[in-house]
Amino acid sequence: MQAMLCTRSVCLRRMAQGDWAAYMAYWRFVNNPQVTTDRLIEGWSRQTATVVGGRHVLAIQDTSEVKFQTRQGCRRGLGKVGKGNARGVLLHAMIAVDADSGACLGLTGGKVWTRRGKVKTPHDERELANKESARWVTTAEQGCEVLAAARMITVINDREGEFFAHWALTPGDNVHLLTRAMHDHALADGGTLYQAVERVRFCDKAVIDLPQRMDRHGRQAHLSLRFGTVVLKRPARPGVKELPEGVKVSFVEVVELHPPKGAEPVHWLLLTTHSIANAADAWRIVSWYKQRWIIEQLFRSLKNQGLRIEDSQLESAEALIKLVTIATKAACIVIQLVQARNGGEQLSVKCAFTPEEIEALAAINKTMKGRTELQKNPHRPHTLQWAAWIIAKLGGWTGYASHRPPGPITFHNGMARFQIIVAARAIENV
Template sequence: MALDAAVPETAWAERHFGGSGLGDERLRRRLVMMAGAMAARPSESLPKQFEQWTDLTGAYRLLNNPRVDPDAMQRTHRDLTLRSCAGRDVVLCVQDTTELDYSGRRGVKGLGRVGAGGRGILQHATLAVCPRDGLLGVLHCRWHCRAERIEGETKYGRLKRWRESLLWPESVAALPAAPEGTRFVTVTDRGGDAFATLEACIAAGHGFVIRAGRRRNVDDGEQDLWEAVRGQKVLGTRELEVVERSATFLNKGRKGRSATVEVRSGRLTLKPPRQRTSPMSPRTVTTVYVRELDPPEGEEPIEWLLLTSEAVKGMEDAERVIGWYRKRWVIEEWHRAQKEGCGVERAQFDDVLDLTRLASLTGVLAVRLLQVRDLARKEGEDAARADVLLHERMPRVWIEVVARLAKATDASSMTAQTFVRTIARRGGWLARKHDGPPGWKTIWKGWYDIAMLVEGVLLARSIGGSV
């Protein structure tokens, strides 16, 4: 599916939006046209993406149409993502919530609380991620606006009504069944650490890797979870590359570094919360506890406590669980691509449903940004497979234009990695040894440039040129 992202915008849009269940052929065609135009220039505003006035007003009408369900807009893409899961032993269902902040849009109706006194929409998504091949697509997404706090509400009263923490287990329950022979494994950060999430995974037949973020009693009810794992068996140590993180309202920033961590593992029985509304039974899980041994001065040590359904008999098994959890970072990149690459928070609409429809559309566009970026990073057999798919799916004229820019003598030998890296150089990637692989920003700046060159070549050929 990753190579599918590297085809021209019109074909890509038809494949990912063409079967949407909007119930109206005109709306379907309009959605496909919109997706293609936005994919060509994802970071631009709507007026720049749609140069014709009729196309721009058509886009506004679709986003403002009460008959257009945000879920239905993603339906074709989600079905395609599910089909991409087939033939894989394990697919990670990575969940996370992000805040779409529209605090500057004072007149928008229906927004809820976000951040430190801001206004916006919560977007809770589940992405399908293959441990080897990376991001496959969006499996599920929902949008929610926080209600105002209820003064004087008791704990029992809060438990009786719907709560934001239910986004996680309800999203597990909402996923389609995994294809035959494929096992879904839910992966969450600390936000998903709730007994109800464990229960939902077990009920759905999913595995799980959930980072613990709260204190709870284990086994006989006398010992704290965190105290228990610190006394478990040491399996070994390993080097862990820690990514840089910008400071946010909820988290301190940190610099990227290489950390030496100690890994412990064992089995523990978690006690359920005491709830009069829905009693739960204790659950026995495997724990993988990761802690940095000698953090730099002034930096908090890396400390992960992972609760998992997987059996861990030694360091190799623990490494696999840790690797699955680290794939969770893909959804953070997806949030960033949607916000920075597609500009979803810059939208100038005055209704929360209009903004939600745009978020639905840009969520799929953000998948494409990341998938094309990842083509430049594949190695070995994965790279060879990408090379074959490039020549099967990419129009010959695109390969010829990029080969000319890369000063390649034979377009038929163009590799997927060279193809993407050449495009990125047109977008400002310098390709120096210390630069690392290109990111989605430079790739998409270059992509639009190449698209204009291809359009020029096709125009010249249509009027009898020999380009």
């Protein structure tokens, strides 16, 4: 992971930087059958669990396709992903975010896999455990274990994770579920979800900021809101008979009735187990769902805007799966640094750095003190903001607040220099 951050690459030769022994060590590690993906994923959350105590945590999960170039007769053991004949690995990750400050607290769990051919049994006839969709439930279970010290947990999915078994199995005493609706569920009292929503009048309006994504520019949206409560009826299909007959949920619908010319209008129908008593509660649900963009940033940092994971030339699917797993943790650290550049919540530096690295940060910081206050690290020592300022400076940032803030590439470059310094400090008598 340190080598990835150092070189901003997942190419083993580039990470080894001409050291043949290091290259072979990397290669043996990712190809060793005793190194399992499950154990690597366990390592994602060790630091996360230490910083969630007493918080309301948004446990945001999503799936991303990591596509690798293949050719006929040399598929590297990779299954199909997406449309067409693309081959690659599927990454499902859950990231913990503080509900009040929006601070990224780290990863909590997930799954990395590749498909092994077509499944002959029809989807509706399979038990949940035998479906890919089970990852939404099992990852939520992983997250709840890691976040046990949190005051409250809200699991957030996109539309793909919206199905009845998830509603029935995931919520608990201090665990809630929030997701965009994907299905027009049948309701316990007759009718359907969409029909019940249409019967409710819009009751409030607000303007919200939409963050920039790969498929759109950032902009403001003028939204109309309505909310209510329904009871979802258990579907009549195999594998769900042991689940409750109904699950009570609140709905919040926000619609952009007059979008800018050429822009796709915002239309979110959100379902949640949180109670909603008034419009303020409903807007709070919308604000929590907006935090989903953080996991999209994680995937971007993993791919074209950071580690360029899809450029890897490893020859086996198992090795690529392990490489993706390690790279996901590295990408999460960069996201935490990018967030910390603007100040915000004072997270401990321990949530992203080891004790040895923290010592190195303190030593480097002493060498960066300029003659004026504007040239000094303005953040409290041993916070993530303090570390982000140091890493950004190493990456070429001027340090002046009036200049363009550092982005993911600057932090990757800074981590490159930083890891070289850490490695040098570890050598005896240096």
